[in-house]
Amino acid sequence: MLEASKINKSFNGTQVLTDISLEVDSGKILCIVGPSGAGKTTLLRIITGLEQADSGSFKIDGQPFDPDSNNTSNALIGVVFQDFRLFPHLSVLENITLAPELVLKESRTKAQAKAKDILSQLDLADKADIYPFQLSGGQKQRVAIARALALDPKILCYDEPTSALDPGLRQSVETLILRLKSQGMTQIVVTHDMTFAQNIADKILEVKPAQEL
CATH class of the missing domain: 3.40.50.300 (P-loop containing nucleotide triphosphate hydrolases)
Known part of the structure; x- marks a missing residue:
């Protein structure tokens, strides 16, 4: 609570x-x-x-x-911003794994496995390797949620x-x-x-x- x-x-x-x-x-x-x-x-x-x-x-x-x-x-406490704040030069997978790798010091293998599992749960499994500009607004929001969830x-x-x-x-x-x-x-x-x-x-x-x- x-x-x-x-x-x-x-x-x-x-x-x-x-x-x-x-x-x-x-x-x-x-x-x-x-x-x-x-x-x-x-x-x-x-x-x-x-x-x-x-x-x-x-x-x-x-x-x-x-x-x-x-x-x-x-x-x-994680936060999903109104404007999503995705990094345009990073793929969907890279957007999600960046903080776990750099801040939580997770291995790339672990961070990517967790990210792919979250993407699958959010019906984005086929979007891992594309970039934010290729996503719809709803897809960008789900990626932003996935990025927040990756920090547990x-x-x-x-x-x-x-x-x-x-x-x-x-x-x-x-x-x-x-x-x-x-x-x-x-x-x-x-x-x-x-x-x-x-x-x-x-x-x-x-x-x-x-x-x-």
Whole structure:
């Protein structure tokens, strides 16, 4: 279980998050929803250690947790970015194995075997040797998820996973996230799409703009 208590964040004197608390049970899905500018992505960035909260505390499985320590070599929490952030000069397989090889010091053989297994699970087994520009938006997203999974995170976070996709692909994203849930993956999803959130979430946290609080 991940717990966050009384998270606050401001930028240049403007309060973005005020006393936000949340919890997500192991193997469950929490969706964070709210309008643009409400601080959803800021909250996700704090959870994943990409931003630092002004105040507040975190626990994982009842133990104090500092998201700032969530670096690539000890990534309890993985993140799938809205714009995918794939390396265009690397093949799909190389995108997935880069961090395990360089940071986790896995052998190339082990990293590639794990990557190929993940690609197979995500229905991308035939895409290992091609490059990001040859992929559709939905395929790029699955590769980004595969790259995050290759670091064996305890919790997987997504920033607006449907926003860069055609509306018709929303169902495939739902299916994939629910498949990962069935495998025991704890997930946190930031989305502006309430229907999508209702279809996948065990719990929904609505974040409102600070001026409405």
